[in-house]
Amino acid sequence: xxxTEGILIxxxxxxxxxxxxxxxxxxxxxxxxxxxxxxxxxxxxxxPPVPKDHPALNYNIVSGPPTHIITVNGKECINFAxxxxxxxxxxxxxxxxxxxxxxxxxxxxxxxxxFYGTFDVHLELEERLAKFMRTxxxxxxxxxxxxxxxxxxxxxxxxDIVFVDEAACFAIQKGLQASRSNIKxxxxxxxxxxxxLLKEQETEDQKNPRKARVTRRFxxxxxxxxxxGDICPLPELIKLKYKYKVRIFLEESLSFGVLGEHGRGITxxxxxxxxxxxxxxxxxxxxxxxxxxxxCGRSFIIDHQRLSGQGYCFSASLPPLLAAAxxxxxxxxxxxxxxxxxxxxxxxxxxxxxxxxxxxxVVGESFSPALxxxxxxxxGSRENDVKLLKRVVDYCMNxxxxxxxxxxxxxxEKCLPPPSIRVVITVEQTEQELDKAASLLKEAAxxxxx
Amino acid sequence: MTDLKYRxxxxxxxxxxxxxxxxxxxxxxxxxxxxxxxxxxxINHIVHNGGLYKRPFNExxxxxxxxxxxxxxxxxxxxxxxxxxxxxxxQWKIEKCQNATEREEQKDFVPLYQDFxxxxxxxxxxxxxxxWNRPICSVPGAKVDMMExxxxxxxxTFTYTGRVIKDIINMGSYNYLGFAQKTGACQExxxxxxxxxxxxxCSTRQEMGNLDKxxxxxxxxxxxxxxxxxxxxxxxxxTNSMNIPALVGKGCLILSDELNHASLVLxxxxxxxxxxxxxxxxxxxxxxxxxxxxVHGQPRTRRPWKKILILVEGxxxxxxxxxRLPEVIALKKKYKSYLYLDExxxxxxxxxxxxxxxxxxGLNPEDVDVMMGTFTKSFGAAGGYIGGKxxxxxxxxxxxxxxxxxxxxxxxxxxxxxxxxxxxxxEDGTNIGRARVQQLAENTRYFRRRLKEMxxxxxxxxxxxxxxxxxxxxxxxxxxxxxxxxxNIGVVxxxxxxxxxxxxxxxxxxxxxxxxxxxDTGGSVLATRTKQFCKxxxxxxxx
Numbered sequence: 001x002x003x004t005e006g007i008l009i010x011x012x013x014x015x016x017x018x019x020x021x022x023x024x025x026x027x028x029x030x031x032x033x034x035x036x037x038x039x040x041x042x043x044x045x046x047x048p049p050v051p052k053d054h055p056a057l058n059y060n061i062v063s064g065p066p067t068h069i070i071t072v073n074g075k076e077c078i079n080f081a082x083x084x085x086x087x088x089x090x091x092x093x094x095x096x097x098x099x100x101x102x103x104x105x106x107x108x109x110x111x112x113x114x115f116y117g118t119f120d121v122h123l124e125l126e127e128r129l130a131k132f133m134r135t136x137x138x139x140x141x142x143x144x145x146x147x148x149x150x151x152x153x154x155x156x157x158x159x160d161i162v163f164v165d166e167a168a169c170f171a172i173q174k175g176l177q178a179s180r181s182n183i184k185x186x187x188x189x190x191x192x193x194x195x196x197l198l199k200e201q202e203t204e205d206q207k208n209p210r211k212a213r214v215t216r217r218f219x220x221x222x223x224x225x226x227x228x229g230d231i232c233p234l235p236e237l238i239k240l241k242y243k244y245k246v247r248i249f250l251e252e253s254l255s256f257g258v259l260g261e262h263g264r265g266i267t268x269x270x271x272x273x274x275x276x277x278x279x280x281x282x283x284x285x286x287x288x289x290x291x292x293x294x295x296c297g298r299s300f301i302i303d304h305q306r307l308s309g310q311g312y313c314f315s316a317s318l319p320p321l322l323a324a325a326x327x328x329x330x331x332x333x334x335x336x337x338x339x340x341x342x343x344x345x346x347x348x349x350x351x352x353x354x355x356x357x358x359x360x361x362v363v364g365e366s367f368s369p370a371l372x373x374x375x376x377x378x379x380g381s382r383e384n385d386v387k388l389l390k391r392v393v394d395y396c397m398n399x400x401x402x403x404x405x406x407x408x409x410x411x412x413e414k415c416l417p418p419p420s421i422r423v424v425i426t427v428e429q430t431e432q433e434l435d436k437a438a439s440l441l442k443e444a445a446x447x448x449x450x
Numbered sequence: 451m452t453d454l455k456y457r458x459x460x461x462x463x464x465x466x467x468x469x470x471x472x473x474x475x476x477x478x479x480x481x482x483x484x485x486x487x488x489x490x491x492x493i494n495h496i497v498h499n500g501g502l503y504k505r506p507f508n509e510x511x512x513x514x515x516x517x518x519x520x521x522x523x524x525x526x527x528x529x530x531x532x533x534x535x536x537x538x539x540x541q542w543k544i545e546k547c548q549n550a551t552e553r554e555e556q557k558d559f560v561p562l563y564q565d566f567x568x569x570x571x572x573x574x575x576x577x578x579x580x581x582w583n584r585p586i587c588s589v590p591g592a593k594v595d596m597m598e599x600x601x602x603x604x605x606x607t608f609t610y611t612g613r614v615i616k617d618i619i620n621m622g623s624y625n626y627l628g629f630a631q632k633t634g635a636c637q638e639x640x641x642x643x644x645x646x647x648x649x650x651x652c653s654t655r656q657e658m659g660n661l662d663k664x665x666x667x668x669x670x671x672x673x674x675x676x677x678x679x680x681x682x683x684x685x686x687x688x689t690n691s692m693n694i695p696a697l698v699g700k701g702c703l704i705l706s707d708e709l710n711h712a713s714l715v716l717x718x719x720x721x722x723x724x725x726x727x728x729x730x731x732x733x734x735x736x737x738x739x740x741x742x743x744x745v746h747g748q749p750r751t752r753r754p755w756k757k758i759l760i761l762v763e764g765x766x767x768x769x770x771x772x773x774r775l776p777e778v779i780a781l782k783k784k785y786k787s788y789l790y791l792d793e794x795x796x797x798x799x800x801x802x803x804x805x806x807x808x809x810x811x812g813l814n815p816e817d818v819d820v821m822m823g824t825f826t827k828s829f830g831a832a833g834g835y836i837g838g839k840x841x842x843x844x845x846x847x848x849x850x851x852x853x854x855x856x857x858x859x860x861x862x863x864x865x866x867x868x869x870x871x872x873x874x875x876x877e878d879g880t881n882i883g884r885a886r887v888q889q890l891a892e893n894t895r896y897f898r899r900r901l902k903e904m905x906x907x908x909x910x911x912x913x914x915x916x917x918x919x920x921x922x923x924x925x926x927x928x929x930x931x932x933x934x935x936x937x938n939i940g941v942v943x944x945x946x947x948x949x950x951x952x953x954x955x956x957x958x959x960x961x962x963x964x965x966x967x968x969x970d971t972g973g974s975v976l977a978t979r980t981k982q983f984c985k986x987x988x989x990x991x992x993x
Contacts, residue, residue, distance in 0.1 A: 034745045038785065041744045043757045046697065046788050046819055047845035056848045059660035065647040065861075066658060081658040082651075089648045098649045098862075099641055106589040106632045107640055107866040108830040110623040114582045115942045116590060117623070120597060123585060142832065143685035145692075145856040155562060170855045174692075177720055216560050245559045275553065285857040289650040291684065300550040304563065306583075307571060314712040315687035316624075316826040322860060325649035407656040407854045422657070 055386055056407060065090060068428040070402050077402035078433050080423055085258055085369050086329075086339055087428035088289035094328045101324035109317045113306075117317040125323045128330055129294050133264055134274050138296035139305050142318040144283030145171045146311030147293030148251050151281050152220065153179035154308040155301075160216040163197055163246065165189070166415045167227045172220055172251060173414055178310075185414070188228065191236045194219070198244040217246040218278075223255030223266035227406075227417045229364020229371050231255070234270050247278040254370055257287025262337045287333070290326040292318045343369060343427050346434060350425055353438035359449035360392075360441070363420065372406060372420035373441070375449075382410070385419045388448065393421060395444035401437045502776035504812045508912040509731075509771055514922065514952065522922045522952040529924060533573030548606040570946075578928030579605040581943050587614060589632040590623040592963035594940065615938070619968050621958045622942040626799040626915055627886045628963030629830030629870045635878065636830065636869040640862040647861035655847075659858035667864050671835050674871050675805065676815040679843035682835045682867075683852045684859045686794060686824030687713040689834030692851035694790070695721040697820070698759050703743050705736060705787075706761040709769060714761050714792060723759075724748070730769070733777045736760070740785040758787035764796025764807035764823075768949055768957070770910020770918050772796070775807055779817045788819040798828025799915050804874045804887040810913070828874075831866040833859050886962035890915055893960045893969060900973045909955070917958040927954050937975045 029037075050057055063071045067090040070079040088094055101121060111117035122140060129138040141147040152175035156162055160181040164172065167188045176183050184201075186194040205212035219241070221232040234250075241248050252265045260268025265282070267274050274280075279301055283293035295302060305312055333339075344367045351366040354373070364371035378385050386405065393403050406422045425434070539545040549572070552562070580601065588595040596615045599608040623630065631637060643663070653659035664682060672680040683689045694717030698704060702723040706714060708730040718725050726743070728735040740758065747754050760782060762773045773791075782789045793806045801809030806823065808815050815821065821837040836846060847853055874883035894915045901908050907920040921930055924945060931943045934956075945954040958972075 029745065034741065037745050038741065041754055041786065043755070043786050043788075045841075046757065047842050049841060050844045050848050054848055056656050056854070057844060059655060059847070060658060061660060061662055061665060062658060063662045066651060066653060066661065067648065070658070072658070079658070082653045084650075084652045089650055089652055091648075095645055095648060098644055102637060102641055102644060102862065103632060104589070106591075106630050106637060106830060107863055108590075108630060108826055108832050110590045110625045110630050110826065110830065115622050116584060116586055116594065116620065116940060118583050118585045120585055120587045143688055143856065145852070146685060146688055170851065174720065174851070178716060213560065214564075216562060242555075247556075247559065247562070283857075285650060285652060289648070289652055291650055291857060291860045298550070298553070300552060301562070303550060307575075310712055310716060311685075311687055315685060316824075316832055319832050319860070319863060321644070321862060322649055402658065404653075404657040407654065409849060409851065409854050412851070 055390060055405075060404070068426065072397060072402050075397065075400075077397060077400050078429065078437070079402050079426070080429075080437055081402050081404040082426075083254075083286040083370065083424055084289055084426050084428075085287045085343060085424075086289070086333065087426050088287070088329045088332065091289075091329070091332065093332065094289065094325050097328035098321040098325040101321040105320040107319055107321065109319060111317070112315060113312060113317045119317070119320050119323070121320045121323040121327070122317060125327050125330075126294070128327055130296055132330060132334065133280065133296045135280070135296040135302075136299045137302040138294050139302050139309070139312065140284075140292055140294045140318060140323070141309070141311050142292050142315060143311065144253065144285045144291070144293040145174075146315070147283055147295060148172055148249075148281045149175040149178065150309040150311035151279060151295050151305060152176060152218075152249065153310070154305050155279075156181045156216060156218055159214075160218070161201060162218045162220055163194060164220040165222070165225075165232070167225050167417070168220060168222060169226045169251070169253075170409070170413065172222070176220070188225075189230065189232060191233060191240070194237075195240060198240060198246065202244065217244075218249055219246050220249045220251065223250055223252040224259065224365075224368055224370070226254055226370065227372075229368040231259070231266060231269070231365060231368075234266055234272055238272060238276050241276070248276075249279045249281065250277050252280055252282040253286060253293075254368075256282040257333060258340065258343065258369055259367075261340065263287070263333050263340050284326050288326050288329040290329060291322045292326070339427050343425070346427065346429060346431075347425050349431065350423070350434045350438060353435060354423070354441065357442050357445045359445045360421075369425040371423045371425075372417075373423060374418050374420040378418070382419060389419055389421055391448045392441070392444045395448060396437075396440050399440055401440050502780055504776075505810075507772075507774070509910065511769070511771075511909050512907050512920075514920075518922050519952055522924070525923045525925060526951065529574055533569060536573055537569070548603065574924065576605055578924075578931070580608075581928055581931035584940070585610075590620060590625060590630045591628065592620060592625070592961055592965070592968060593617045594620040594623070596940065618935070618938045618940045619964075619972060620940050621960070621964075621972060622940050623961075624795070624827040624959055625830065625961045625963060626795075626828045626890055626959070627804065627830075627870075627874065627883075628961050629828070629866075629873075630963075631830070635873065636866050639869045640866045643865035644862040649860055649862065651858045651860065653857065654855060655853045655858045661858070661861060661864075663861050663864045663868075664858060667859075667868055668835075670868055670871055672837055674875060675821055675837045676808075677821060677837040677839070679840045680835050680837040681843050681846050681850070681853075682825075682833055682859060682864075683850075684833050684856060686826055686832075686834035688852055688856065689822060689824070689836060690714050690792065691717040691720060692856070693822075693836060693846060694718055694759075694761075696846060696849045696851065697721075697790075698723045698757060701748065701753075701756045703755045703758045704761060705739055705743075705758065707731065707763065707766075707773075709766050710761055710763060711767075711792065711794070714763070718761065730766070731771055731774055733774055733781065736778070737781055740781060740787065744785060758785070759790055760787055761790045762792070764791060764793040765799065765911075765914050765916055767795050767916050768918065768944065768955075770908075770914045770916040770957075772800070772807060772810070772911040772914055775811050775813060779813060783817075789817075790820040790822065791818045793821065793823035794834075795827055795916060797823040798874060798887075799890060800913065802887070803884065804828070825863075825867045829867050829870040831863045831870070833863060833867070890960065890962040893962065893964055893966075896966070897958070897960055897969050897973070900969070901976070904973070904977050906976070915960040917960065918955040919958065921954045921956055922952055924954065927956075930956050933979050934975065937979065939972055939975055 066082045109117045126138045148171050156179040158180040163184045255265045257263045279297045281295045284290045354362045360373045406420050540547045585597045598611045598613040651659045668680045690713035698721045700722045704718045704723045704725045796807040798804045824834045825831040872878045909918045927943045927945050934941045942957045
């Protein structure tokens with residue numbers, strides 16, 4: 001005992017008298033030198049200049065409502081570019097429900113949900129959505145983009161693992177970035193690749209079982225992918241979920257109100273029990289033709305977002321007139337379930353009609369209402385591809401079909417999709433209009449690309 | 451101005467927002483306080499660079515009394531003990547567990563929530579949960595109707611009795627200029643646009659969602675603010691979280707105020723830039739950070755920073771303080787950095803014509819590089835905007851995340867903003883806008899003075915329409931909210947984690963729609979019912 005104490009005392013004496021040794025040699029600058037450095041420093045300009053002809057700078061100006069017949073840049077066209085799948089944007093019943101709400105509540109809610117911003121329409125909308133999707137609870141957000149971008153960081157934190165599809169949309173990417181978790185990308189719709197990643201994770205877990213017991217895992221996929229127009233293989237994902245104990249977050253912005261017999265989305269399309277999906281998130285800006293988004297699932301999961309969803313707690317709630325419009329749109333969806341079949345038939349029709357255009361290939365499932373037309377062969381650089389597609393779009397616009405290119409932030413996307421023209425099918429388009437669009441695109445491709 | 455005397459305040463009076471003024475006192479440990487020789491009770495902490503200010507700047511954050519701080523900690527300690535006891539009882543099934551639980555099939559998955567994360571939620575928040583998320587069923591104006599709800603299991607579940615409590619004086623909604631109305635020019639214009647355009651847009655700004663209404667709105671907002679150009683977005687929160695990453699990136703430095711809003715913090719984090727925090731509204735702290743940043747460069751590599759962006763807010767909604775804008779602009783010019791001003795609460799609420807904190811201080815809007823604000827508070831709508839030079843806005847039109855991926859604003863909401871901005875500017879041919887701005891300023895001064903006279907501790911600047919009243923103890927949070935509701939006054943109470951743990955407060959948001967009678971009713975209820983347990987200040991006693 002004496003020996004150890006003696007060694008300890010000697011060690012303390014050594015530490016007291018040893019030279020303190022800084023890792024960084026911080027030579028103290030004189031005041032004059034500091035002032036010189038401050039004088040000399042030149043920052044970059046706040047923003048770099050943007051060339052006047054940048055394709056994303058000059059917006060199309062739509063005068064009047066962006067409905068089936070749309071006036072773009074002064075020219076009247078048939079709208080093949082707005083995500084108004086069920087044609088509810090111009091629906092009189094929806095508008096009158098919104099008017100009634102405007103007369104009762106005014107426009108804004110003047111506060112977040114926690115501070116007198118919860119209106120009875122919000123509660124009603126949440127109940128109706130939960131009932132429609134056959135889940136326990138739903139929560140609504142005032143902005144579509146913020147829905148999935150706030151939901152993911154509420155559950156997945158630093159140290160957790162998220163397996164996400166390469167073609168996931170930008171909102172999902174931002175949600176993942178905000179969560180600070182480990183992101184593992186798997187090839188688009190490639191279950192073998194996903195299984196490989198899951199197996200790798202399993203071997204990692206066996207090396208460190210203590211850490212594995214507290215690391216949450218999630219798979220984030222979309223029902224109908226915005227960037228590629230195809231659907232995810234949900235039954236296989238469910239099998240992987242139970243095999244490797246991973247939770248599934250499903251983003252259904254495009255498939256809600258489109259897939260399934262009653263428009264309940266991809267779970268109805270595949271006939272899967274909705275409780276097998278941990279969280280379904282969708283925005284109300286496509287089929288429901290309103291603004292905002294919602295998440296639905298079991299109360300155990302959804303209730304957590306009421307205190308941890310940043311876009312829910314720290315932001316003003318959805319204006320009541322938009323919530324009332326969404327409720328009425330939901331009523332229409334429930335009352336006339338045959339519109340989904342009509343929409344699907346129109347999608348199949350145009351998908352077939354667009355096959356065989358020289359120079360352009362159709363990307364997307366035959367029943368997807370949001371397709372992409374990509375160049376079969378790229379002309380070398382993305383800039384030139386974009387310019388070429390612009391000429392095709394302009395040709396169509398001049399002849400009465402409104403189209404748009406799919407816009408991306410090229411430097412920010414993780415896996416940038418190739419440039420494409422977005423073709424959106426709605427129930428309001430007649431068969432003649434669909435055929436006209438297809439033949440016009442053939443003509444445009446012929447004249448521009450050959 | 452009356453003849454002013456200087457008095458050195460002793461260290462015990464210094465709050466954490468004081469800073470030493472060496473030039474006058476020569477003593478770094480003391481603050482210089484200003485006393486008006488005619489009315490002795492006002493103690494204000496003067497500004498270091500007084501010459502930059504064209505108007506008096508009166509802000510006070512009284513120190514938490516020692517006894518109160520101790521009792522608050524004791525209160526939290528007792529609650530924590532009871533929390534552990536309750537958890538123990540729940541675990542051993544003595545008490546029924548009301549929590550929602552995981553599915554049977556997924557019981558062997560990694561637990562989604564850690565038990566401790568939810569401790570505060572289960573045991574403290576749940577007990578006073580009825581103070582928040584109160585559902586209303588009328589327009590959120592000066593008076594509001596609330597749906598009555600009761601709980602038979604201590605706030606775990608609520609049931610609606612079906613009764614509606616009518617005409618509650620609303621001191622919780624952000625309705626500064628009273629534009630939350632269901633009748634009037636704004637509502638009529640919005641109704642017209644709704645019937646013409648519909649409610650939604652179904653596309654993004656860069657694709658097919660750019661309506662003529664959006665262009666009209668942006669030109670109007672630019673004119674209102676006095677800047678070259680502006681751009682509007684659908685959500686105020688998203689305006690910050692999606693545009694800050696577009697402006698700065700890796701290799702840049704962000705200097706952010708301690709008490710910035712969650713959206714600014716999220717935007718700063720998503721950008722990937724280095725973030726450094728300076729003390730709340732403390733210009734010494736900011737200057738030190740700026741000097742160090744430029745002199746020493748980036749950590750480890752010592753490369754010079756690409757740009758420095760200072761993030762501040764106009765009015766801080768939890769403190770009621772106004773940013774020291776003249777000093778911030780002087781610093782920004784001296785150190786060649788850029789200023790991002792978030793005027794969520796100050797646009798429409800400050801300044802003789804409602805143009806925000808820049809007009810309040812009599813400064814040039816061109817000095818602020820990025821002027822951001824929201825339409826939710828003073829304009830009775832939803833959404834946010836950014837104003838600045840044309841190059842900045844052109845850049846944001848091209849590279850903002852919101853322009854490329856998020857649906858554009860709903861047309862009736864846009865029309866509400868257009869009509870309310872025109873009203874504030876006086877372009878609708880009436881005087882309503884000007885009158886409201888003046889009414890708000892009067893209401894603010896009157897209410898603050900009354901509360902101070904009654905002896906409550908009020909934080910913040912004299913001119914800020916956000917009035918935080920200190921409660922400190924956790925039990926008082928619930929009691930205050932419930933007592934006020936019993937007397938038909940709706941207030942907002944906030945506790946941890948929105949505020950530091952011992953500084954829970956009630957927050958009043960004044961509105962131009964509040965009449966003097968409503969403010970008097972509020973004041974008298976405070977005086978009679980709540981004064982007993984909220985009167986903390988000792989200032990009156992000293993005199």
